[in-house]
Amino acid sequence: MRPACHARTRPRTGVRVPSSSSAVNSAVRSAHVSTARPRNTPETSGRHHPPKTSLTPPPGAGAAVRHPDAPAPGELLGSHYGQCFGCGADQAHGLHLEIRAGEGVDVTAEFRVRPVHQGAPGLAHGGVLSTALDETMGSLCWLMHTIMVTGRLETDFVRPVPVDTVLHLSATASAVQGRKVFTRATGRIGGPDGPVAVRAEALFIKVQVEHFTDHGRDEEIKAAMADPDQVRRARAFEVNP
Numbered sequence: 001m002r003p004a005c006h007a008r009t010r011p012r013t014g015v016r017v018p019s020s021s022s023a024v025n026s027a028v029r030s031a032h033v034s035t036a037r038p039r040n041t042p043e044t045s046g047r048h049h050p051p052k053t054s055l056t057p058p059p060g061a062g063a064a065v066r067h068p069d070a071p072a073p074g075e076l077l078g079s080h081y082g083q084c085f086g087c088g089a090d091q092a093h094g095l096h097l098e099i100r101a102g103e104g105v106d107v108t109a110e111f112r113v114r115p116v117h118q119g120a121p122g123l124a125h126g127g128v129l130s131t132a133l134d135e136t137m138g139s140l141c142w143l144m145h146t147i148m149v150t151g152r153l154e155t156d157f158v159r160p161v162p163v164d165t166v167l168h169l170s171a172t173a174s175a176v177q178g179r180k181v182f183t184r185a186t187g188r189i190g191g192p193d194g195p196v197a198v199r200a201e202a203l204f205i206k207v208q209v210e211h212f213t214d215h216g217r218d219e220e221i222k223a224a225m226a227d228p229d230q231v232r233r234a235r236a237f238e239v240n241p
């Protein structure tokens with residue numbers, strides 16, 4: 001069995017949850033999608049993070065490194081969680097992405113747009129397309145053997161994507177600096193070398209497994225931990241059986 005991504009040993013950095021709803025609102029940081037507004041201002045985020053340029057790896061960033069035990073090129077990564085909207089087989093209206101390892105720190109996937117994914121009549125919803133790119137980039141964690149979550153995601157919508165289109169997705173990790181993993185992805189139509197319909201850049205932040213066990217709703221956490229499918233449990237929560 002291929003090992004799940006390894007939990008990191010450094011102390012967990014907690015996500016503070018303020019008690020009042022206004023404090024919660026001021027603390028919530030939303031992923032920005034191609035807008036001219038300044039990013040992560042104190043007004044919008046309540047926290048001080050680097051501006052938009054932070055999606056570009058800084059000069060001191062290192063290369064992303066393929067783990068020696070990463071899935072072989074061409075191997076299907078499989079779902080990390082059955083209920084995942086991006087890759088879960090148990091999620092009826094999900095994207096059901098089947099993602100394959102590339103030769104470096106890169107992956108490919110195909111996504112067929114279904115009627116449940118519409119925004120305008122006959123066209124894919126932009127948020128769904130962003131999700132497909134997000135999931136594809138997030139799955140790069142299997143190649144690096146690290147757990148990470150999306151911190152920022154920026155999508156360019158280049159061409160409309162009709163229902164029943166197969167979107168040919170590819171993603172790569174361009175750099176790593178500390179806990180930050182810089183990634184980019186494209187979705188092409190008509191074939192893997194077809195014209196780009198959507199592209200994205202994202203900043204993922206490495207976390208420990210407690211990110212999920214501490215913050216996820218109890219019933220889903222318990223169900224996942226009780227899942228007799230040891231492979232799925234290990235993949236979802238990094239608990240090696």
Ligand SMILES: CCCCC/C=C\C/C=C\C/C=C\C/C=C\CCCC(=O)SCCNC(=O)CCNC(=O)[C@H](O)C(C)(C)COP(=O)(O)OP(=O)(O)OC[C@H]1O[C@@H](n2cnc3c(N)ncnc32)[C@H](O)[C@@H]1OP(=O)(O)O
Nearest residue numbers: 013015049080134135138139149150151152178205212236
């Ligand atoms: C969704 C999966 C759940 C299933 C769980 C199961 C298994 C997991 C295992 C494998 C997963 C497999 C495949 C992946 C599949 C799917 C991909 C989809 C991924 C998602 O869809 S995931 C959901 C959306 N995602 C969130 O739900 C995150 C909410 N959020 C937080 O939980 C915190 O916000 C956090 C943890 C991000 C950071 O919090 P923190 O306290 O740990 O760290 P801190 O703030 O100190 O940041 C450290 C350094 O990152 C920089 N930084 C941070 N955030 C930034 C930002 N937004 N912009 C610019 N820079 C940023 C700082 O500037 C600093 O940089 P520097 O080191 O230079 O100072």
